[in-house]
Amino acid sequence: MIPIDFSGKVALVTGVGDNKSFAWYIGKALQHAGATIVLAVHPRMLNIVENLLTSTDADDVARRKLPDGSEFRPVKMFRCDVSYDTMADVRLEAMPEAQRRHYAKYTEDYSVSGVVNAVGQEFGGIDILIHSVAFSREVTKPLIDTSRSAYHEAMSISAYSLVSLVRAAVPYMANRPGGASVVGLTYVAAERVVPHYGGGMATCKAALQSDAKQLAWFVGDKNIRVNLISAGPYASRAARAINPDFDKLIAHAAEHSPLRRPIEPEEVANATVYLCSPLASAVTGQILYVDCGYNIMGT
8 A cells, every 4th residue: 555644745735615525525535644724614604614624513523533543733824815815805895794804804815825825834734725715606507598798707717716826825836745736627628518517617617727737837837736627416405506416417427337326535535635635746737537437428
């Protein structure tokens, strides 16, 4: 067995919103391998995540457990809204009233640069950056019915945020001992038509894939690697919000995948650990399919 030891490594994980998400499982796997975990959580989700990390509910406790019996314990959480590169971009007066009331309460810097700078300075650098952020307010609408404003918003949050995060993180990830790794999550809808995946999200994932390859070039000379995982369909809370019949999509993928089964979130997490490890030291600009082989099939 080849050991993977992330002791002394700092991992900044974005996109944890609940304890069923890929980001949650990725954070757990990285911690199990020894990494120090810092979470960047959407401002309105931070209290939810805090509760999940302290809840005594049996299911919540079980979802915190690591294989060695310990629990998932990020050392710190930051509010972060990847819509904003800096706080100068925030326009409270332009927000809907309910959103404005929430954001007016936050006194800390929740922009991309503010959070990345805070993490990099407090922890002395960043070795691993996980991008697990995607959103479209019209995701239940087919592309042809998606509004221009929703399309632009989805692209900003779901794709450009990777560019923004990497740009901010470069000073803290450059030439780290053993190199540094960025891993994002994509989906086969970037390459094939998946009718239910609307609101411009398929286009966002296509842009994310192109951007990841470009970024791999721009940061490669600093020994930073950038890769994506294209995960198979998985019934996260976000996926169920897209399509109430998401279980049918999972069943279809399982039936038509070479392995004839659905994926497990732990498999995506384990693949992430590999991509962040020295075992993948020469792997960058790639898309690793963790989908039981579904992407190779014609149906």
